[in-house]
Amino acid sequence: MRDLKAERILERLRESGGRVTSARRLIVEAMLAGGDHHLTAADIVEIVRRDDPVFHESTVYRTLERLTELGIVRPVQLVPGATVFHLVENAHRHNHLVCDDCGTIIEARVDLLDVLASDVARNHRFTLQTEAAPLHGRCEACQHADAASNRAADPAP
C-alpha cells in the first residue's frame, strides 16, 4: 500500500525525465511514513539516515525542490526559520492554525476557507492556496495565559 504510493510518485518523477535513486525513494517513503506531519528538511535527513548513514542534506534540498516543481510536494512556511514540506498526494486537505505565542500547530478543516477564497477571487482576482495554508493567531491556552497575567499585573475591577 505504502510502497505503491511511493512507486506511483517516483514514476511521475521518472516520466518527467528524472531518475529514481535510492535516496529519492527513501525521501518519498519518509514523507509518506510521516503522514500529515510537517517535516522539515532536517527531519527528513534524520529519517533517511537511519537507512543510509551517508545521506547528505544537499540531496534533500535538491530533491524537495524537484518534487515541488512537479507539484508533488508543497513547501509551507509555518514558523520563521523552518520550512515544512507536505506531500500533496498524501495530505488530507487541511489548514494550519499556528499559535504565534507558543508555536502550537492545530490542523483545521480546509473548507473553513471556502467563503474567504471566493471573496478573494472575486475582489482581488487572486486564487487562494487554501490547502496547507498557515493562519496565525493565538491558541486557547495562550489567550488564557495572557488574561491571567493581565489580571495579575493589573488587579483592578
Added chain:
Amino acid sequence: MRDLKAERILERLRESGGRVTSARRLIVEAMLAGGDHHLTAADIVEIVRRDDPVFHESTVYRTLERLTELGIVRPVQLVPGATVFHLVENAHRHNHLVCDDCGTIIEARVDLLDVLASDVARNHRFTLQTEAAPLHGRCEACQHADAASNRAADPAP
C-alpha cells in the same frame, strides 16, 4: 505630525523601562516613513545608515525584538527568508495576499477575514490574528501565465 508619532512610540518604550537612543529613534522614524511598506531588518539598516553610517545590524534585531514584545511592532513572515516588520500603530488594517509564484504582494481589506475569524474562533477556540496575516496563492498574472504555458505545452482543444 510624524515626529509626534515617533515620540509617542518612543515614550512607550521609555515607560517600559527602555532607553530612548538615537538609534532607536532612527529605527522608529524609518518605519514611520516606510508607511505600510513591509520593511525587512536589512531595509531598516539601509535607511538608518543614511543618517548613522556605523549603525549595526544587531541593533536592529535587538530593537525590533523589544518593540515586538511591547506590541508596537509585528513581525510577519511573508516569504521564506525575509521577515518583515509592521508598525502596528501606523498600519491601516490589512492583509497580504502573497503570490507564491512571482512574490507579488497585494494588500487586501482585512474584513475579508471576519467570517473566517469567527468560524475559527467557534470551531477551534483559536483567535485569528487577521491583521497582517499573510495569505498565499497565485495572482492573476501568474494564473494567466500558467494557463498560457499549459496551452503551449499541450496544444490540444
Added chain:
DNA sequence: ATAATTGCAAAGTCTTTGCAGTTTG
C-alpha cells in the same frame, strides 16, 4: 554512453549572542 544525481565542502543569507565600552535616566 550520457545525462542526471550525489557527496562533499565551501559559501551565502538571515539572525543571534557574548562582551567590553558607551550612553541614558
Added chain:
DNA sequence: CAAACTGCAAAGACTTTGCAATTAT
C-alpha cells in the same frame, strides 16, 4: 551611578552551489 544599550566580531540555523565521482536509463 547603575542599568540599558551599542558596536563589533564571532557563531548559529537553514539553505544553496560548484565540482568531481557515481549511477540510472
